Amino acid sequence: MGTALAIEDLHVSYYGTDAVKGVSLTVETGKLVGIIGPNGAGKSTFLKAVLNLIPKDKGTLSILGTSIQQARKKIAYVPQRSNIDWDFPITVLDAVLIGTYPHLNWFRRPKKEHKEWAIQCLERVGMQEFSRRQIGELSGGQQQRVFLARALAQKAELFFLDEPFVGVDMTSEETIIQILKELCEQGKTVIVVHHDLSKANDYFQELILLNKELVSYGTVEEVFQPDIISKAYRGQFAFINEIGVSM
Template identity: 70%
Template sequence: MNDALSVKNLFVSYHGNEAVKNISFSIERGNLVGIIGPNGAGKSTLLKALLNLIPKDTGEVQVYGKKFHEQRKSIAYVPQRSNIDWDFPITVLDTVVLGSYPTLGWFKRPKKAHRDWALQCLQRVGMEDFSKRQIGELSGGQQQRVFLARALAQKAEIFFLDEPFVGIDAASEETIIHILKELKESGKTILVVHHDLSKVSDYFDQLILLNKELIGFGAVNQVFCADILSKAYSGQFSFLDRLGVEV
């Protein structure tokens, strides 16, 4: 089984309104995949439905050929920064240690080995010097690095990130994409909800293009072209021209 993620006939609705409809795709292991589309296209909804964070109307999601609940320990999630309580009284190091809990178990205390591993993850994202800070004291880019470190601490096989580059500095974005590419090279699979179309060719192997339904899925050079993009971004040809996409 080469498919890290398989999605079949996924429908999600809010209060009777379809947010995502009839989505099907399969992603092979070791790919870095961008989820793109206009505002309101259902990008974050799709991600949350894949993670069982919101209910699905219908549809099947498999991770490495098994049901989602059977593969929880192999899945890491970095939510949007706006969804996190930054006033919560927890340090940077303890935030990353939380990444060990899926394997540690909720009723066991982390040991020195878990804290040492958390420090290694912080070192990887360049945040070891901030380990004793409260998370709300950090900049947006620093906060995002910490939550990536938490995901790394899980030793996951598949990573889901929701708008990780929004509101962060260029250095943090460079650090994060570098780590995501390293994870991909090591055989991990990464899905990223992303809005900056000017960088998709540099960042991703494949694209999922949404506008409530699946408009395109495949290699970047197959999806990131005018005839496919225009189906999702109807009438917005000026921005395609600015991106250098031939229309």
């Protein structure tokens, strides 16, 4: 088993205020990893810094044993739905076709085989019947499935998803998590920013627990300890009890 992600002393700040401080960790390939922590813990900031979408103050990282620039074609990213312009005039099929672009040469348009592959990806997420719809006409769960299909179309090795279950229906959530588990069974690595701790044990193999700093990283059983969770959530005992971590 190789290394999917290696981070050493990652720091990120906004206007002089620390958002992520001194995070170091290594994720092995083939893992389904959840990033958890309280609101304002820097979870999305951490993810964006890893993907070089925002600048970091310092720190080194490698993805699949190389730099982010060299590994770009092997990475798929599904952003938060709130960051997407759903009024953009693009159909579901065209949105998924964008996932094939990293594998096209400059100025080449997708061919028949690329469209067939995009349709297969839509079928996998149960959205093939909506291929001609404008993406803004879909429900939240349907939109999220379409963007997962776009990620699948990239044929990536490492998948990053930022809060994929927010505002989606239960059917879509079950479809998405099942596909993510299947990807890991195929040797892919999946890293997910997640907010619902009650489902962490069912969804993930490992957890990254953040509160600006790395509080804990390990298996769900290792991280889901009362003292570790309360350290990250700073004594929110009622909330911790709600998720089933006895104090």
